[in-house]
Amino acid sequence: VDTSKAQKSDKLEDTSDYQAIYHLVKNEMKKRSNLLEHVAQRVLKSLASKFPETSNAEVKISKMNPPLGGGVVGNVSVTLKSEEVSG
Numbered sequence: 001v002d003t004s005k006a007q008k009s010d011k012l013e014d015t016s017d018y019q020a021i022y023h024l025v026k027n028e029m030k031k032r033s034n035l036l037e038h039v040a041q042r043v044l045k046s047l048a049s050k051f052p053e054t055s056n057a058e059v060k061i062s063k064m065n066p067p068l069g070g071g072v073v074g075n076v077s078v079t080l081k082s083e084e085v086s087g
Contacts, residue, residue, distance in 0.1 A: 001054050016051065024050060036061045036078040044082050057082040 006015035024046050033039045040059045047057050062077040 001051075016054075021047070021051070036063060036076070037080070040078050040080040044080055048082065054082075 001016050003015060025043055028039065028043045028046055031039075031042070033042075040061045043059045043061070044057055047054055047059075058079060058081045060077055060079040062075045064075045066073055066076045
């Protein structure tokens with residue numbers, strides 16, 4: 001997102017609506033998915049759809065204490081960038 005206007009004006013209306021982004025991500029996280037990759041792609045597609053002024057985005061999704069047979073892992077994560085999302 002081009003933030004140059006907000007940097008100069010110091011006005012909330014000249015930047016991204018972080019509250020709206022938070023709610024978008026929250027709603028996507030409520031949907032059941034089997035894979036972190038699927039969730040990350042949905043979030044990126046929703047961001048692109050609802051915030052077309054966003055030229056690039058990166059989403060990192062983590063699952064805490066994943067059920068791994070025989071292993072103890074604090075979390076696993078997937079990171080996707082908007083240019084990695086297809087169709």
